Amino acid sequence: MITSSSLSETIEGLSLGYRKGSARKEEEGTTTEKLLNDMQELLTLTDSDKLKELSLKNSGLLEQHDPNLAMFGNMPKGEIVALISSLLQSKFVKIELKKKYAKLLLDY
Incomplete structure (x- = not known):
C-alpha cells in the first residue's frame, strides 16, 4: 500500500529532480508546476x-x-x-x- 510519506518522498524527489537536474525549464504556473501542485493535493487527501x-x-x-x-x-x-x-x-x-x-x- 502506498503511504502518504512514501508518496510525499516520491513527489519531492520528482520535484527536486525536475527543478535542479532538467535541461528543460519552465516558468512557475506552467503545466509541470500544476502537475506537482495537483500531486501535492493528493497527499493531503491521504491524510484527510x-x-x-x-x-x-x-x-x-x-x-x-x-x-x-x-x-x-x-x-x-x-x-x-x-x-x-x-x-x-x-x-x-x-x-x-x-x-x-x-x-x-x-x-x-
Missing part, C-alpha cells in the same frame, strides 16, 4: 479526516455481531478492523488518484 472518518465508521460497524464476518475465521477483531480499514482507504485513494490523473491527462 474523511479517510479517518471512514475507518472509524467501519470499525464501529464491526463491533456489532455479523454472521457474514465468519469468513474471517478466528482472526482477532482488531486485525479484521485494520484489514478492512486499510482496504477501504486504499480503494478510496486509488479512485481519487484515477479521477485526478484522468483529469490531468485530459487537460495536458
Whole structure:
C-alpha cells in the first residue's frame, strides 16, 4: 500500500529532480508546476479526516455481531478492523488518484 510519506518522498524527489537536474525549464504556473501542485493535493487527501472518518465508521460497524464476518475465521477483531480499514482507504485513494490523473491527462 502506498503511504502518504512514501508518496510525499516520491513527489519531492520528482520535484527536486525536475527543478535542479532538467535541461528543460519552465516558468512557475506552467503545466509541470500544476502537475506537482495537483500531486501535492493528493497527499493531503491521504491524510484527510474523511479517510479517518471512514475507518472509524467501519470499525464501529464491526463491533456489532455479523454472521457474514465468519469468513474471517478466528482472526482477532482488531486485525479484521485494520484489514478492512486499510482496504477501504486504499480503494478510496486509488479512485481519487484515477479521477485526478484522468483529469490531468485530459487537460495536458
